[in-house]
Amino acid sequence: MWHQSFGLLEKSYAYDATGSFLLGKELHIPLCTVPLCSAVVDVAIQDYVADVASELIYQNKSQISREVLFAFPLGPHMAIYSFQARSEDAKVQAMLRDEAQQLHEATGGWENLEYLQDQSKYPGEVFACFLGTLSPGREVVVTLRYVQELPREPDGAAHFVLPPTLHPHTLLYAWNCLTSKLPYSLLLTASLQSPRGVANVQANFPLTPLTYTAQDRSTAQVSLAGSPPSHHDLELLVYFGDPAAVSAVVEKGDPGAPPGSLLGDPMVLVTLAPSIPEAVPGQRQSGEFIFLLDTTFLEHAQDSLLFLLKSLPLGCYFNIYCYGETSVGIYPQSVEYTQDNVTEAVRRIPSPGSRLGDTNLLGTLRSIYNTPRPRGHMRQLFIFMAGLPPDKEAIAAEVCRHRNSHRCFSFCFSKDSAALATALARETGGEATYVSSDNSMTVVVLKCLRRALKPAAEGVSLSWTLPRGLEVEVLGGTPQCIVQGQHSLLYAQIHGQAQDMTVAKGVMTLQYRLDGQDVTHTIEFPLCPQGDGRLAGHRLAARCLLKRLLPEAASGSGDEPRHRAVEISLTSGIICPFTSYVGVRTSQRVTWYRGPLALLPPRRSLIPCQIVELRGSSRVSSCYPRTIWVPPGWLTAVCQSWLALRRLAHGIAALPQRGACSKACKPPAPPISSLEYVDPTEFVLRSPIFGPWLTKAFAECQELVVLQNVDGSWALSSGLASVLEMDEAEIKGKMPGEVMEPSVWATVLAVTWLHRNDKDYQGLCELLEAKAVTWLCSQAVSQLDKCLEAANTLLGSSVEPSVFRL
Structure with missing residues (x-):
């Protein structure tokens, strides 16, 4: 607005x-x-x-x-x-x-x-x-x-x-x-x-x-x-006759412009909005999640990183990079999200006191882009920036070149890096957030993770069938993924000349994968150009191309x-x-x-x-x-x-x-920047209001999060008893006799503890809890009602059965 x-x-x-x-x-x-x-x-x-x-x-x-x-x-x-x-x-x-x-x-x-x-x-x-x-x-x-x-x-x-x-x-x-x-x-x-x-x-x-x-x-x-x-x-x-997932409209070019030019040839305005159902929280999901941490801020980001790792869904891939003068990748390339891989990754993270030199985010990004992503998994980067890197224009240009293959969620901790964080998120369809304190960081990054976990159409591709003599060029490329709730507006130019454009028709086919299934949409559209000659689509295509060219031109990659x-x-x-x-x-x-x-x-x-x-x-x-x-x-x-x-x-x-003025009398050209100014207060105004409860809530549930397994379960252990402030023997003695697996009883206790009458950890543990309930439903549905009754009695709570999908 x-x-x-x-x-x-x-x-x-x-x-x-x-x-x-x-x-x-x-x-x-x-x-x-x-x-x-x-x-x-x-x-x-x-x-x-x-x-x-x-x-x-x-x-x-x-x-x-x-x-x-x-x-x-x-x-x-x-x-x-x-x-x-x-x-x-x-x-x-x-x-x-x-x-x-x-x-x-x-x-x-x-x-x-x-x-x-x-x-x-x-x-x-x-x-x-x-x-x-x-x-x-x-x-x-x-x-x-x-x-x-x-x-x-x-x-x-x-x-x-x-x-x-x-x-x-x-x-x-x-x-x-x-x-x-x-x-x-x-x-x-x-x-x-x-x-x-x-x-x-x-x-x-x-x-x-x-x-x-x-x-x-x-x-x-x-x-x-x-x-x-x-x-x-x-x-x-304005509502149209067919709110289809795919539409194509041909806009006529400028008759006064030369054929083959941007304004001279017809332009196809393509809308891609595939119907993607909502994901069920806690279930297996595809995706590649890569976390890039500035080593100068590693001490403040470790707790948030732990929450992120434990909140990821089964079925995805992940990796962690700590970037400085040289980059440290926990793994050479992303690995499957398993208990052993997460444990090893946490062990390999450099200590907060280590310094790798000046930030080298650009080199880290290039290493990631040169690494193939797992097939069928959309790549999403979570970038934590403590300060403004010196090569910000080159970083923006590098991200822009790969904008169609991934999304960036960027978190800045200083006002001077707000513009770069916003540029990276805007170019890739992600989100940028200004983080003002350590305590608010975890809630902020988990909020972005929830958005990142929205299901997406993977492996998006467009194919065209046109009459002889015509070919199509998609300006700016086609995004490889489209996230649920979003749409892509593309500009494709038709080059060449058909025998009779007034009756000719073209066919556009959209293909993608959704939940492992191949989906195809095919539409036929008339090639007879429409429009009133105002060239709105052509000019927006020009704007799109200019925004793509600016980072490369600003980074000094040639004339x-x-x-x-x-x-x-x-x-x-x-x-x-x-x-x-x-x-x-x-x-x-x-x-x-x-x-x-x-x-x-x-x-x-x-x-x-x-x-x-x-x-x-x-x-x-x-x-x-x-x-x-x-x-x-x-x-x-x-x-x-x-x-x-x-x-x-x-x-x-x-x-x-x-x-024209001679070269000798011309002053140096003004500096060109692809990064617009961003007001950091806008980040603060968009962020949730964090009260004193956040610090206490974070400390209370952090130990519980450390103990959770990546599949969502908890083991019955002395550590869990300490978090619940009970004796381990007492917890084992209160376990219902019908329960054959102690981890089922431990997981019911942990979820019930999170839902105590006077507590609210939804902002911190919503994803963790969803994964735990999904695991419980797959293990012991018939035992959950008795476990919940016993847990409410032991903890003095009154958690409803609906929490466990009963």
């Missing part, structure tokens, strides 16, 4: 008689909103891809001129590809250019103001463009287009949310939180398309009746009816990734670190007012329009009593643009005459 709506902002500063303003490190200059008068939004949804075109009209209703900045927070899976702002005086048209050196010159001095980013309360990426002066009563019209991947709901619906910038509601315009009327108009129209047919549309706001525009119901339209709601975002759920990224960016309109948006402003009628902007040429100038990364420090309420004050961190965007204008003003008029 978006942290704020923003939109058009005006700068508040100290004026002198000529209208100039002051900027300085000690002067906090907040930004206020310029009122939105009207918004016209046209949404085109094709299966799980959306293209949004919007026109926003803002008006300066104050009595003085305002310096205005347009700011648009970028949500997940979103990319802007067109921006324009126009007023009576000028027009700003954003264009992409491969001018990294010139961009560096235009944004000189940015590093001097970087400290201001830390003061922002709204972290994340924001598209920002400084538009200059808006006179009293004047309007500025902003035209913005973007594309976005839509999440798929469990029932197959495509979920679309209108960004708050296009519908600010009470976030920015309410005088108080009870205001019901909006001071702006909103016209929202949605066109829907799918070869499977549009079945239904649901929304949290009033809609006009669904109108079909094709006899086969493959296209439809719907609009906002009446006034928009004033207290929440607008959300649409080819950079050249390819520049080509894709300039072709599709999607920005990347090697290209820049430059607003070309053309004066239409009057010259600019006096002040710093008067340094600009009167007819034409370049305006930086850039993706700005804000570093948020905390979250605040979105319900304000009166004026909206955007935090001082927003000054970074203003200062960046203002300084760029000052730098450009001295030489921009001579650019057409002198041509």
Whole structure:
């Protein structure tokens, strides 16, 4: 979701008689909103891809001129590809250019103001463009287009949310939180398309009746009816005729683009969402679980590692790596999860005091990727990072190259490693967690393990049957595994030419293994390209390719990734670190007012329009009593643009005459990073609240966990008697006579102890308990009721039979 709506902002500063303003490190200059008068939004949804075109009209209703900045927070899976702002005086048209050196010159001095980013309360990426002066009563019209991947709901619906910038509601315009009327108009129209047919549309706001525009119901339209709601975002759920596990939609290419190019050839939008049943806790499961521990943090991670090892299911494979200057793998490759292998692995773990040198996570990852994984077992890495490795870009690039073959669950223990941890998890579909204390670590890692234990479709593969003359290329590759509850949206380009594309059909076959069984889905789809020419799928495919190329380019693996990224960016309109948006402003009628902007040429100038990364420090309420004050961190965007204008003003008029700047006069290129800034407080806010009970609960059950066998059972021993605070002889004497195996009685006692009336160890021992109950049910179902009765009497508890599935 978006942290704020923003939109058009005006700068508040100290004026002198000529209208100039002051900027300085000690002067906090907040930004206020310029009122939105009207918004016209046209949404085109094709299966799980959306293209949004919007026109926003803002008006300066104050009595003085305002310096205005347009700011648009970028949500997940979103990319802007067109921006324009126009007023009576000028027009700003954003264009992409491969001018990294010139961009560096235009944004000189940015590093001097970087400290201001830390003061922002709204972290994340924001598209920002400084538009200059808006006179009293004047309007500025902003035209913005973007594309976005839509999440798929469990029932197959495509979920679309209108960004708050296009519908600010009470976030920015309410005088108080009870205001019901909006001071702006909103016209929202949605066109829907799918070869499977549009079945239904649901929304949290009033809609006009669904109108079909094709006899086969493959296209439809719907609009906002009446006034928009004033207290929440607008959300649409689009249902298709067949919520199948596999779908394929062909989007036509750009007729003006050359054949064989990214935009020129048709694109197949593929949705893979196989139906995978929930796993039964405690049963055998496949999977390869690899734990990577920074040796500098080994002392704090050992207890959590023990809980992880004991919570793994039978049937899986595992290995442990302790990485430093050299890596120590407990086993040369993953081994089967057995009692002997776990005991040996625990014995081989280096002592907490040992140091292997500087962290070498990169070398450890390469060793793992070069080791074959057991057939039919999805690879999942649990990475514990105490600090930020020096080669973070190369690590991100290495993980990205193998993103389709595994998942990463990363745990960072310092704020500086949060960005890397998030990047590794995001690229592989895993999860990143910021751990603030030793006690919370075990609960956090077990929570991630529960997610990692969700069943998955293994060995995923796609095959295609197309008419003669056509071939297909899946951009970015096909994931080898798809986890229950998730889906994959792939982009496959069709190259070549068939005799008659209007009647030709293709066949796509999805194959995977589920619970040891081979599953096949085959669908036939028309090759006649669909779509309205807006190329949403093509642009999202470009965004996907750019995200894959960036880690390789940032890690310094040659010039080819950079050249390819520049080509894709300039072709599709999607920005990347090697290209820049430059607003070309053309004066239409009057010259600019006096002040710093008067340094600009009167007819034409370049305006930086850039993706700005804000570093948020905390979250605040979105319900304000009166004026909206955007935090001082927003000054970074203003200062960046203002300084760029000052730098450009001295030489921009001579650019057409002198041509490109020579290599001798070019400053060094700006650093390129594939790792976005991450606010560690977001990790803390997402983590469960750990009270004082956690430390005590952890200590109480830790000894019991040490004694459990990997199959889930406990042996009747003096160690177990010590944990239960009883005499071993007394425990043996209370064992029911019908019980033939002492370990059955011991395991019932252990599970009952975990469920005592005044205790709750669910967060720590849920997986351990499930495995123990499964073992009991396979050993002595007929004896469990009498064992439970005797255990309740011995321990003074009242555990229900349902705990043992009775």
